[in-house]
Amino acid sequence: MKVNIVNLSENPLPLYETLFSAGMDLRANLHEPVEIRPLQRVLIPTGLFIELPLGTEAQVRPRSGLALKAGVTVLNSPGTIDADYRGEIKVILVNISDESFTVRHGDRIAQMVIARHETISWQQVNQLSETDRGSGGFGHTGK
Numbered sequence: 189m190k191v192n193i194v195n196l197s198e199n200p201l202p203l204y205e206t207l208f209s210a211g212m213d214l215r216a217n218l219h220e221p222v223e224i225r226p227l228q229r230v231l232i233p234t235g236l237f238i239e240l241p242l243g244t245e246a247q248v249r250p251r252s253g254l255a256l257k258a259g260v261t262v263l264n265s266p267g268t269i270d271a272d273y274r275g276e277i278k279v280i281l282v283n284i285s286d287e288s289f290t291v292r293h294g295d296r297i298a299q300m301v302i303a304r305h306e307t308i309s310w311q312q313v314n315q316l317s318e319t320d321r322g323s324g325g326f327g328h329t330g331k
Contacts, residue, residue, distance in 0.1 A: 189241065191302065196276075197235025199294055211249060211299030214279060218293040224283040229263050232279045232297055240271040240302070247301045248279055254297070259285025262298050269300075 195201055202212035216222075217235030224230050240246060246269035250261040263282040279298045283289050291297060 189244075189302070191241070192239035194237040195235060196237070199235065202236070202300060211301045213251065213296040214248065214277065214298045214300050216291050216293055216295045216297050218291065221293075222291045224260065224281060224289045224291065226283055226286050226288065229280055229282040230291075232281055232291055234277045234279065234297075236277045237274060238269070238277065239274065240269070242271055243307070244271055244302055244304055245269060246277075247303055248277070249299050249301060251296060251299055258289050259283060259287075260289050266301075 193201060197215070197217035199215040199217060202214055204212055214234050214236070217233045222230055222232065238246065247266035248262055248264075248269065249266045255261045260281055260283050263280040267280065269277060277300075281291065281297060
């Protein structure tokens with residue numbers, strides 16, 4: 189699938205780091221470093237603008253290493269970028285550690301996965317089909 193992209197940053201385009209990677213790293217596009225204090229959230233620009241095909245979305249997800257090592261994660265995860273959005277991709281980061289964390293220009297801050305999705309129409313009915321699970325929800329199968 190070819191996706192149109194505008195890159196207004198000085199960073200390289202997102203790419204798959206390994207042959208079987210599902211996500212591509214997004215990098216911070218900053219004029220100066222941004223400090224994220226404990227429990228603070230910030231919006232970090234990437235300088236990227238994309239044009240996704242109809243029936244696809246981009247999902248912005250945390251980077252596992254950043255979450256484990258620094259306690260910094262994506263707050264709205266996964267964040268969805270719809271196919272008709274043409275604005276800059278920005279990432280909401282939150283610091284859930286007890287130490288400040290500094291984001292610098294070019295830092296890999298999140299990953300982006302492109303995924304297909306369905307568009308549905310609702311069919312209102314009076315009753316749903318029966319299943320073994322039924323309405324069992326959170327913790328219904330025990331420990």
